[in-house]
Amino acid sequence: MRKEHDFSKAQKNPYAKRLKRQATIRMGEGTVEYFKKLSVMETHLRFKL
Secondary structure, three states: OOOOOOOOOOOOOOOHHHHOOOOOOOOOHHHHHHHHHHHHHHHHHHHHO
C-alpha cells in the first residue's frame, strides 16, 4: 500500500442513503440489561488486551 493516497477525485457513495434505515424495537428489561452487561464486558476486555 502507498503511504499517501490521493482522494481529490473521490465521489460519495450515491446509494448510501438507501442503505441506512432506522428501526425501533421493543425489548423487555431483562434483554436490555443483558446487552448493557455484554457491552460493559466487551469494553473491559478490549482495554485489558
